[in-house]
Amino acid sequence: MKDNWIPFHRPSIGPEELLAVREVLESRWLTTGPVTQQFEREFAEFVDCKYAVAVNSCTAALHLALDSIGITAGDEVLVPSYTFAATAEVVVYLGARPVLCDSLPGGFNIDPADASSRITPKTRAIIAVHIAGEPCNLEALRQLAERHSIHLIEDAAHALPASYAGRRVGSISELTAFSFYATKTITTGEGGMLTTNDETRARRASMMRLHGISGDAWKRYSNQGSWYYEIVDAGLKANMPDLLAALGLAQLKKAEAFHLRRREIADLYLRRLSRIEELEMPPTGDVNVTHSWHLFILRLRPEMLATGRNDLIHQLKQAGVGTSVHFIPLHLHPYYRERYGYRSGDFPNAEDAFTRCVSLPIYPDMNEADVERVTASVEQFVQKNCRRMSICAS
Numbered sequence: 001m002k003d004n005w006i007p008f009h010r011p012s013i014g015p016e017e018l019l020a021v022r023e024v025l026e027s028r029w030l031t032t033g034p035v036t037q038q039f040e041r042e043f044a045e046f047v048d049c050k051y052a053v054a055v056n057s058c059t060a061a062l063h064l065a066l067d068s069i070g071i072t073a074g075d076e077v078l079v080p081s082y083t084f085a086a087t088a089e090v091v092v093y094l095g096a097r098p099v100l101c102d103s104l105p106g107g108f109n110i111d112p113a114d115a116s117s118r119i120t121p122k123t124r125a126i127i128a129v130h131i132a133g134e135p136c137n138l139e140a141l142r143q144l145a146e147r148h149s150i151h152l153i154e155d156a157a158h159a160l161p162a163s164y165a166g167r168r169v170g171s172i173s174e175l176t177a178f179s180f181y182a183t184k185t186i187t188t189g190e191g192g193m194l195t196t197n198d199e200t201r202a203r204r205a206s207m208m209r210l211h212g213i214s215g216d217a218w219k220r221y222s223n224q225g226s227w228y229y230e231i232v233d234a235g236l237k238a239n240m241p242d243l244l245a246a247l248g249l250a251q252l253k254k255a256e257a258f259h260l261r262r263r264e265i266a267d268l269y270l271r272r273l274s275r276i277e278e279l280e281m282p283p284t285g286d287v288n289v290t291h292s293w294h295l296f297i298l299r300l301r302p303e304m305l306a307t308g309r310n311d312l313i314h315q316l317k318q319a320g321v322g323t324s325v326h327f328i329p330l331h332l333h334p335y336y337r338e339r340y341g342y343r344s345g346d347f348p349n350a351e352d353a354f355t356r357c358v359s360l361p362i363y364p365d366m367n368e369a370d371v372e373r374v375t376a377s378v379e380q381f382v383q384k385n386c387r388r389m390s391i392c393a394s
Contacts, residue, residue, distance in 0.1 A: 006373060008322035009183040012258060012364045020246035027242075032210070035242035039249050040193075046161070046252060047170030049195045051202035054245060055209050058157045058179030058192035059086040060238035062127070063093055064205040065175040065194055069125060069151045071096050076122040080110040081329040081342075082350040083129045087155050088330055091127075097340070099123070100331050102347040107283045108132060108297065111349065112140040119144075125151040130159035130169065132326070132359075133185070133292030134285045138164050138172060153177070157192075158294040160185050161259055165288045170195040180244075185258060185294050186251035188244040208235040261364040262293035265371055269296055269360065272375040278304040278382045280356070295326055298378070299356040306385045309358055312378070316358075319377040324359045 024035055036054050044052035055061050071077060073095030079088045081100040088098035102114040108131035115126060126145055128136040138154075145152040156162070157179035159169045170176045175198075180191035194205050207214060212235030216225070240248075251258075274281050280299040284291055300309055313323050329350040331342035344351070360374055 004320045006321045006361055006366070006370050008324050008359070008361050009363050010365050011182055011187050012254070014250075016250040016253070017247050020250040021243060024242050024246045030243050031241045032239040032245075033242045035249065036240050036245040039240075039245040039252070042249060042252055043193055044195065046255065047168040047176075047195055049171040049176075050197045051195065051199065053194045053196075053202055053205045053209065054240035054248075055192045055194060055205075055238045056240055056244075057086075057190060057238070058155070058177050058181070059090060060209065060236060061177035061179075061192040061194040062086060062153070062155060063090040063236065064208055064238070065153050065177055065201075066090055066094055066096075066125065067208055068175065068196075068201040068204045069153075071124055074122065075124040076120060077124060078110075078115050078118060078126040079330075080127075080129050080131075080350070081331045081347045082108055082110075082131065082327055082353060083155070083330065084157070084327055085330070085333075086157075087127055087129055088336075096124070097122075098330075098336075100336070100340075100342060100347065103349040103353055105349050107134075107349075108353055109134060109136045109283075110141070112137055112144055115141070116144055119148050119150070123148065123150055125153055127153045127155050128173075129155040129157070130162060130292075132282060132295035132297050133158045133162050134283055135159060135162050135164040135169060135289045135291075142173070151175075157181075157184065159292050160294075161255055161290075162292040163290040171197070174198065175201060180248055180251075185262070185292055186248065186255050188240070188248040188251070191240050191244050191248060208233060209238040211235045211237060258364045259292065261366075262362055263291075265362050265366055266291075266293045266296055268368070268371045269298075269362075269375065273298065273378060276379065276382055277301070277388075278386050279378070293362060296360045296362040297326060297357050298360055299353065300358075302356060304387055305382070306387060309356055311385070312358055312381050315381045315384075316374075316377050319373070319380075321374050321377050322361060325354070325357060326359050327354065329354055 040052040071094045075096040077091045079098045082103045091098040104111045154176040162169045176195045178193040180188040212233035214230045282297045
């Protein structure tokens with residue numbers, strides 16, 4: 001099984017990454033320094049924004065984004081229920097309340113109409129999550145934010161390199177957070193980036209990511225720095241080291257090629273699987289968006305099948321194919337039920353997406369034979385379990 005296993009994800013690492021890391025190791029400067037600064041500059045140029053602040057996770061980037069707009073105890077922040085833990089927990093870190101919102105009918109991203117219905121005088125911000133790499137309806141969310149004088153923050157953990165209305169995600173809204181976790185479209189192992197066109201917010205985030213120390217705290221141990229420092233606020237320990245930034249620089253140079261390959265694999269899946277009535281393809285967005293294809297989230301039509309999503313996952317595993325589920329909605333988790341009173345049924349669109357979804361492998365190192373095995377395994381599952389007897393028997 002191991003030699004024949006198609007993992008859910010495998011990072012694409014080549015000699016360029018090995019050389020970049022080796023050069024940092026040989027420099028003997030491993031923590032935040034000149035390589036991290038170079039990564040910030042090149043990333044900002046790549047997404048066409050003015051400032052990029054490298055951190056140790058997308059979670060930290062979201063935390064710093066909320067800090068920079070002054071979120072505090074008693075505030076409310078609108079967050080989709082259909083997202084990973086980080087999007088909402090950063091709101092809790094600051095003593096504010098995450099107000100969960102439903103997904104679009106038949107989709108994964110936040111529903112602007114549902115978000116609008118949950119705005120109160122305490123609402124200070126909306127966090128829009130681009131699930132799987134499909135950009136949200138940023139125009140509708142921008143109008144909503146402006147109408148109520150609240151902030152719009154993008155959780156773009158899945159969305160590099162995605163675009164909306166001809167602009168790269170990361171250059172559009174006030175603040176955008178990216179992830180470079182091991183499974184993302186480019187990786188530093190662990191890491192993230194906060195982008196903005198606002199110099200004041202960038203400076204605040206840069207200071208707060210390293211203990212709230214004023215100035216370039218990382219220079220204290222270099223020949224450019226001084227032993228003297230001042231703590232001006234209670235900051236985080238969230239800086240990105242040069243060792244990881246070196247990986248990021250090498251990966252960023254390949255980001256366009258990675259994206260092209262992901263699109264090719266997504267097209268293969270769509271052509272092969274969209275013919276199967278029992279399956280629902282992932283939303284691809286309208287003509288104004290470019291999908292990053294970080295994930296390919298397939299959904300079953302359970303009324304047409306004798307069994308469900310969990311059995312599909314099991315069968316694919318038996319066939320040597322790794323999968324995942326994105327996501328268990330937040331309102332179904334014990335913490336959000338017990339602390340905020342959410343319960344099953346509160347967000348029907350998010351629950352519908354969750355109960356029917358499975359994420360198939362999609363990464364640049366997959367070849368055509370891998371894609372063929374995945375699609376053939378899915379087809380076999382449908383043929384075995386479909387309720388249309390004439391099709392099942394064929």
